[in-house]
Amino acid sequence: MLPALPLPASLETAHGPVQVRRATPGDLPALARLLGDDPISAARGDSGDIADYRAALDAVLAAPGNDLLVAVDAGGTVVGTLQLTVIPGMARRGATRLLVEAVRVASTRRSSGIGGALMRWVMRDAALATGAGLVQLTSDAARTDAHRFYTRLGFADSHIGFKYTVGA
Amino acid sequence: MLPALPLPASLETAHGPVQVRRATPGDLPALARLLGDDPISAARGDSGDIADYRAALDAVLAAPGNDLLVAVDAGGTVVGTLQLTVIPGMARRGATRLLVEAVRVASTRRSSGIGGALMRWVMRDAALATGAGLVQLTSDAARTDAHRFYTRLGFADSHIGFKYTVGA
Numbered sequence: 001m002l003p004a005l006p007l008p009a010s011l012e013t014a015h016g017p018v019q020v021r022r023a024t025p026g027d028l029p030a031l032a033r034l035l036g037d038d039p040i041s042a043a044r045g046d047s048g049d050i051a052d053y054r055a056a057l058d059a060v061l062a063a064p065g066n067d068l069l070v071a072v073d074a075g076g077t078v079v080g081t082l083q084l085t086v087i088p089g090m091a092r093r094g095a096t097r098l099l100v101e102a103v104r105v106a107s108t109r110r111s112s113g114i115g116g117a118l119m120r121w122v123m124r125d126a127a128l129a130t131g132a133g134l135v136q137l138t139s140d141a142a143r144t145d146a147h148r149f150y151t152r153l154g155f156a157d158s159h160i161g162f163k164y165t166v167g168a
Numbered sequence: 169m170l171p172a173l174p175l176p177a178s179l180e181t182a183h184g185p186v187q188v189r190r191a192t193p194g195d196l197p198a199l200a201r202l203l204g205d206d207p208i209s210a211a212r213g214d215s216g217d218i219a220d221y222r223a224a225l226d227a228v229l230a231a232p233g234n235d236l237l238v239a240v241d242a243g244g245t246v247v248g249t250l251q252l253t254v255i256p257g258m259a260r261r262g263a264t265r266l267l268v269e270a271v272r273v274a275s276t277r278r279s280s281g282i283g284g285a286l287m288r289w290v291m292r293d294a295a296l297a298t299g300a301g302l303v304q305l306t307s308d309a310a311r312t313d314a315h316r317f318y319t320r321l322g323f324a325d326s327h328i329g330f331k332y333t334v335g336a
Contacts, residue, residue, distance in 0.1 A: 035258055045261050056262025063256050064232040085255050088231050091203055091270040093213045094224025099267070102259040127334045135334060138306060138327035150330045159306035161327025162318045166295045166303060 002067040004129040013113035023068040030078035034104040040140050080105040080114050086130045098132035119153050170235040172297040181281035191236040198246035202272040208308050248273040248282050254298045266300035287321050
């Protein structure tokens with residue numbers, strides 16, 4: 001958990017307000033659905049089966065330096081999620097990094113401003129609250145729409161992201 | 169600290185053995201020197217001034233889920249460093265990630281096998297000890313030699329790394 005995060009937070013989007021709050025074990029079905037609701041993730045094995053995610057959710061919620069957030073619409077439906085990790089570091093004159101992982105918005109709600117509202121909250125409110133000097137994330141090279149989205153928000157596409165699957 | 173890491177570790181390189189161990193506050197001057205000993209890092213403000221790094225080193229050493237390692241040659245000189253962060257996560261069926269940050273080898277010792285020995289230890293021993301299913305890192309787009317190095321080690325250059333400097 002990241003106790004410093006100013007949660008819950010109310011964000012405005014062009015299609016109405018969404019609330020950002022910490023995920024709870026009760027969000028497991030909605031989170032599994034979001035993770036499988038994407039062709040690239042599904043190709044990596046994210047099937048939407050909740051059994052795959054139960055232990056992982058407990059581990060994320062228990063891990064110092066980490067928080068798993070959900071965005072909930074006015075009707076109470078979980079429409080987005082992302083994970084934050086605060087990483088103290090030596091490089092860049094001792095900058096603390098805020099790593100964003102597993103950003104997902106429900107396929108039926110994409111392009112409605114939810115992702116932008118979430119990311120602007122991360123870049124401003126969450127970074128300030130955690131003392132981060134750098135916000136970073138990687139995006140699959142195939143997600144060209146996402147790359148334009150992050151660039152518009154002010155991110156620099158300055159790095160190559162390398163992944164190694166252990167035991168593959 | 170990551171107590172599960174099998175440290176200290178002795179690694180063989182073509183130019184003799186190096187030992188990997190956890191960094192200590194006494195390594196501050198050597199770490200600051202390594203961070204400034206690189207044109208791309210220097211351009212980001214990594215000057216080698218130890219005052220920049222003292223609080224950061226304390227923070228990294230105190231952070232659960234993080235460890236800062238140094239590689240030491242047979243003469244006792246610190247010739248390399250890297251930071252590891254273990255991140256439990258939901259995506260990829262609940263895979264735990266092992267994030268590698270701030271990999272540096274002394275400029276006088278590059279191409280001597282130290283970086284490769286360190287990274288192979290991370291991909292095998294550190295990943296196994298921490299239960300990681302995925303090892304990940306980003307490398308500045310300008311570091312084309314580093315990209316070949318990571319690809320040869322077995323990493324896929326599958327992602328774009330986005331960075332946002334807070335308040336810039």
